[in-house]
Amino acid sequence: MSARRRVVLVGAGHAHVEVLRRWARTPPEDAELLLVVDRNPAVYSGMVPGLVAGHYRRAELEIDGAALARRAGGRVLLEPARRVWAEKRVVITASDIEIPFDWASLDVGSTVxxxxxxxxxxxxxxxxxxxxxxxxxxxxxxxxxxxxxxxxxxxxxxxxxxxxxxxxxxxxxxxxxxxxxxxxxxxxxxxxxxxxxxxxxxxxxxxxxxxxxxxxxxxxxxxxxxxxxxxxxxxxxxxxxxxxxxxxxxxxPAAPAFLAESDLPVDARGFVRIGPTLQVEGLERVFAAGDCASLPGMPKAGVYAVRSGPILAANLRRALGGRPLRPYTPQSDFLSLLNLGDGTAVGSKWGIAFEGRWVMRLKDRIDRRFVERYR
Ligand SMILES: Cc1cc2nc3c(=O)[nH]c(=O)nc-3n(C[C@H](O)[C@H](O)[C@H](O)COP(=O)(O)OP(=O)(O)OC[C@H]3O[C@@H](n4cnc5c(N)ncnc54)[C@H](O)[C@@H]3O)c2cc1C
The missing domain is CATH 3.50.50.60 (FAD/NAD(P)-binding domain)
Incomplete structure (x- = not known):
């Protein structure tokens, strides 16, 4: 029997793609990886308004989480998760496959x-x-x-x-x-x-x-x-x-219904309650990040999911190695950039708003660089 510990990542959201990218660079020892994701490739939401405006093609927005997982030596199950039984340490998929895990992490985003x-x-x-x-x-x-x-x-x-x-x-x-x-x-x-x-x-x-x-x-x-x-x-x-x-x-955003239907602690809106280490409250073996997670001071925006990615990657590795985990502190302010569809964008940072073609050029550069990281 294999002594390898199994890490199951559910969803290929912004935090998980960073976990996969780092896992591929330096795979943790004695650990096997499984990505459970409902669809692939994922589409990067920050560029969707630009796609609507006709400035991008769909392929330019795609992040292939399954390819990243394979590059990290992991396996992929292309199916939605429909329950997480933290107590029994299993994830159940839509077709009732039971996936046992040693550690699991959820980055399944939100619905409307x-x-x-x-x-x-x-x-x-x-x-x-x-x-x-x-x-x-x-x-x-x-x-x-x-x-x-x-x-x-x-x-x-x-x-x-x-x-x-x-x-x-x-x-x-x-x-x-x-x-x-x-x-x-x-x-x-x-x-x-x-x-x-x-x-x-x-x-x-x-x-x-x-x-x-x-x-x-x-x-x-x-x-x-x-x-x-x-x-x-x-x-x-x-x-x-x-x-x-x-x-x-x-x-x-609204919480995916299956979170509250699992044995996970959820807030009043059905999002999974986590602590600063990104572990689900009261559960050492289950992590959550991004929109699906509820942490005081963390709004539902892609930038927070992105920023928690490196901490999640480090903490999964530390958990596997039995080492103390690092806290994630949501930033209090972020560069917000909105595509106006006419070749310009508007943005704000530190309470100052700005607008123009240069803002759209900046947004385009940041967005393209983000997607490129995962190619
Ligand atoms: C039009 C639009 C534009 C936006 N622009 C911005 C922006 O410019 N900047 C910004 O910060 N935020 C933006 N947002 C918000 C942003 O999209 C979300 O905050 C962000 O996507 C959350 O990231 P995440 O990692 O939590 O989840 P997501 O990126 O949504 O990823 C969720 C992943 O989980 C998978 N999944 C879902 N359910 C299951 C399941 N049951 N089983 C397995 N896998 C599952 C999905 O396929 C996907 O891979 C925008 C939102 C919209 C709608």
């Missing part, structure tokens, strides 16, 4: 909120899984190109976080370029202003950009459901109906 509202799952285009969103872009463009209709093509984006703002502006740029009829974009959010939690300077600037670009801002209104034959009409909590052709759904 509100899919349970009437008509939303059936009719809206959710931003996650991102593959689904990407698959719908050609249909949207084709619908807007349809010159047989004279009425404007109306697209609503629900959720005015960073992703929603970028998608609204990038869809606008793309559709205006390619459509055979006028294009109207609405951005809808339950909050009164876009970019909740972002620096005030960035929020003000984005408000000005939305106004300048003619994106209709429908703030302070909660969507209660979606209706209409085309699925593009939003029912609002004030009784209003916003009719349109399509709805992109990006109202913020």
């Amino acid at each position: 909120r509100g899919l349970d509202l009437p008509g939303v799952a059936r009719n809206a285009i959710p931003a996650r899984p991102i593959d689904g969103l990407i698959g719908r872009i050609p249909h949207l463009v084709a619908a807007a190109r349809n010159a047989s209709s004279r009425s404007p093509f109306r697209l609503a984006v629900v959720g005015a976080g960073a992703g929603g703002v970028e998608l609204a502006l990038c869809f606008q740029a793309r559709l205006r370029r390619e459509a055979a009829r006028p294009v109207e974009i609405r951005l809808v959010d339950a909050r009164d202003r876009p970019l909740e939690g972002a620096p005030e300077s960035l929020r003000r600037r984005v408000e000005r950009i939305l106004a300048r670009r003619g994106v209709a801002w429908l703030g302070g209104r909660r969507v209660t459901g979606l209706e209409g034959l085309e699925g593009g009409s939003l029912r609002l909590d004030d009784g209003g109906l916003v009719t349109g052709d399509a709805v992109v759904w990006v109202p913020g």
Whole structure:
């Protein structure tokens, strides 16, 4: 019987690809690696608005987690995990394969909120899984190109976080370029202003950009459901109906349901509670990172998943070697860059906002460099 300890990585998110990259460079002794992932390759979300705008091809966004795992000498199971039994140390997959582990780590990301509202799952285009969103872009463009209709093509984006703002502006740029009829974009959010939690300077600037670009801002209104034959009409909590052709759904992250259905400690929203070492609370053998993990002071953004990657890699190695683990401290501020779809971007750092072509060049360079690391 092999004395090798088995490390099972679930999901090929931002933190895990870094674990795989480092494992390939120096594989830990006496350890075997298995990656369980629902789909492959993964798409890097930071460049998705640019893909929507027509600036990138899909292949430029792809990160092949399975290839990284094989390069690290590991095996790959291309199937979603549907339970983690930490007590028994097994991961159960969608087809009921039981995978025993010595150590496991979860980096499965998040899904989107509100899919349970009437008509939303059936009719809206959710931003996650991102593959689904990407698959719908050609249909949207084709619908807007349809010159047989004279009425404007109306697209609503629900959720005015960073992703929603970028998608609204990038869809606008793309559709205006390619459509055979006028294009109207609405951005809808339950909050009164876009970019909740972002620096005030960035929020003000984005408000000005939305106004300048003619994106209709429908703030302070909660969507209660979606209706209409085309699925593009939003029912609002004030009784209003916003009719349109399509709805992109990006109202913020929700926890993958299987986390709460496992024997893992979860917060009120269903995300796995972790401590500073990235170990799941009360469980030495299970780690979690990125959106699926809940740690005070850690927002749900790719940059935090990226920054926790090296610590996760080190801690898995230290755990295998029986050495003390390192703490991860989420940074209090980060460079935030939003693609505006017209060749410019807006950003902020240390509370200062900036905008222009040079900002988009900077974003493009950072994003491309990130993806290149995993090629
Ligand atoms: C349009 C858009 C643009 C964004 N832009 C930015 C940005 O510019 N900067 C930023 O910081 N954040 C951005 N975000 C947020 C960012 O996408 C997330 O915070 C980030 O992806 C979280 O990374 P992660 O490692 O937790 O998970 P992910 O990168 O989502 O990876 C999850 C992995 O787990 C896999 N998986 C999922 N479920 C299972 C399962 N059951 N079994 C096995 N595998 C599974 C997935 O296939 C994937 O490999 C954006 C989000 C959107 C929607």
